[in-house]
Amino acid sequence: MVRGSIEAAVEAALKALGAGGATFVVERPRSMAHGDYSTNAALVAKVDPNELAEKLKIDGVEKVEVVGKFINFFLSREAIAKEVEAAAREERWGTNDLYKGKKIMVEYTDPNPFKEFHIGHLMSNAIGEAIARVLDMSGAEVVRANYQGDVGVHVAKAIWAKLQKPGLSWGDAYVYGNNEYEANKEKIDAINKKIYEKSDEIINKLYDEGRAQSLEHFEEIYAVLGTKFAHYFFESETGPIGLKLIKEHSEVFEESEGAIVFRGEQYGLHTRVFINSLGLPTYEAKELGLVEAKKQKGDFDISLTVTANEIQDYFKVVRAAAEKIFPDLEGKMLGRFHGFLKLTTGKMSSRKGNIITGEALLDDLQKAARDRQDVAVGAIKYAVLKQGSGKDIIFDPEKSLSLEGDSGPYVQYAHTRALSLLREAEKVGIKADQSDAPANANTLERLLLHYPDVVERAAKELEPHYVTTYLTELASAFNSWYASERVIGGSAPKYGTLLAQAVEKTLQKGLSALGIPAPEKM
Structure with missing residues (x-):
């Protein structure tokens, strides 16, 4: 990538000026009027920007411009055309080596058997799957994991309800049992x-039946969402592991009023119960057992958990306890926390009867999308992934299916339009190449350059919304170009076809990075 060449040149120039080691960025400027890339190197290194700019001679950069403390870079026509061709033809275009050699386990979705797969699980799945994919595109060996609560009081509530009313579904049984719990x-x-x-x-017998039915149903949903897990962990397995760890490490835990607790105050956290007064493992103990269960699957450089914001404090306590038991895990257990998907009734909870299940939402969207499951999946995933993962989302089904912009179907439709153009070009025998490229690069070409940078940033920050934002902008730029430029019968049919091919490949790769289907026709 040209950005890499710019970074190397800036670093060498800073070193020559006696300012080596400064932490700077090379990134896309807010406006193309300020070039294709810009750097704050002179500002952070506290050197004269003009003196720094004079030392920058970079292949593919035809103009270096100083604006205040910033230095802007304008790429040559040849460099831009070369990137367009790479986007059109190179399978690995858009990938990077940010996590090369790293093994990363990503745990996400985490529905509980005996309860419904609600919209919160859809949200976790969309974010977790997208993070897993951008990590994979960034060189990591990604291992997908799913942790499911197949024991606990929620199971007891459902089984008690089944004993009272055998005809209830497991989801309804849980709701009934929860409502009747206090009595x-x-x-x-x-x-x-x-x-x-x-x-x-x-x-x-009831437990085995309910567990099997729930897990089978979850697999049907995972298939629709495009997720395939390598490992499944269950609380019924991690609970005993956690109990054993706690009893073996009395230096980490202590007894309090008949329970076993971890005193988190000394770490700036709070006290949590790990074994209750009945001698049963709490969620914390099961999570601690999960840490050991994950370790048994192999050594990981990073263990990432994708879950809701409300779990943050709880997660930090479990992590602190785990790091005391397993010092080698210090700094390796990361959390990516997301907000809630809200309706007019507020956030959804399966503890009450007013939830909308994940599959019900997908079914409703599929019907509204004329029975297009791929469009429905694109609509819900885009809605979840179009903003930072920590924020709550108010989901509007009608807007999510719009073809007018800022939606999954809008980007999907741009992809189908690019494919349609390529099919027409093939019919009339146009060969895609650079031979008739216009003298000046257009906005679409210059925007196309930045897809690899966007993927790398999304992986580095564990934030897929950067890809979503970029794809929406690319789809908009393509639609404008498509409406104003005549490719077949125009002045540059070969290069126009090459550019359409580059856009199609980039949209397809970008949608795939988000776990969104890229349909061929709509």
Whole structure:
């Protein structure tokens, strides 16, 4: 990439000026009037920008311009055309080596058997899958993992409800059991204990049936969303591991009122219970067991968990305890926390009966999209991925399916238009190449340059929304070019076809990076 050449040249020039080691950026300027790239190197290194600019002789850069403390770079026509051709023809164009040699486990989605797959799980899946994909495009060996709560009081609530009303679905059984919990707490808690002990044949049978049905249903949803997990972890497995770890590390935990706790105050956190007064593992203990279970799958450079904002404090306590037990994990356990997808009734919770399930939302969108599942998936994923992951989202189904911009279908439609143009060019025998390239590069070409940079930034910051924003801008630029330029029968049919091919490939790769289907026709 040309950006890499600019960075190397700036670094060498700073060193020659006695300012080596300064941390600077080379990035796309806000306006193309300020060039194709810009750097703040003179500002952060505190050197004369004109003196620095004079030392910059870079292949592919035809003009270096100083504006205040910033230096702008304008690429040559040849360099831009070369990038367009690379985008059109090179399979690896858009990838990078940011995480080359790194093994990263990404845990996301995490639905609980016996409960519905709600919209929050769709949100976690969309973000987690997109992060996994941009990490993969950045050279990492990515291992996808899913952690599911197949034991706990929520299971006991559902099984108790099934015993009262056998005809209920498991999702409805959970809602009924949750609503009746306070009035039947002793009975439901007793069932919870029997689930752990596996001491009741009737409860064991109901448990096995409910777990199997839930997991089978989840797999159907994963297939629609384009996710395939390498590892599945379950609380029924991590709970005993966590109990064992806690009992083996009395130097990390202490007894308090019949329970076992971790005192987090000394780390700027708060105290959490890991084993309750009944001797059962809490969520914290199960999460601690999950850390060990993940370690058993191999050594990872990074273990990333994608989950909701409300889990942040809890996550930090578990991480602090885990790092005391496993010092080698210090700095390797990361969290990417997301907001909630809200409707007019507020955030959704499966503890109440007013939830909208993930598959129900997808089904409704598919019907509205004339039975196009690929468009429905694109609509919901785009809505989740178009802003920073920590923010809440108010989802508007009608806007999510719009072809007028700022939607998944808008970008998908631009991709189909590019393919349509290429099919027409093939029919009349146009060969894509640079031989009739116009003298000056247009906006679409100059925008195309930055896709590899966007992918790298998304991977570095674990923020897929950079890709979403870029694809929307690229789709808009392509649509404007498509409406104003005549490719077949125009003055530059060969280069126009090459540019359309580059846009089609970039849109396809970008949509794939987000886990969004790239349809051939709409």
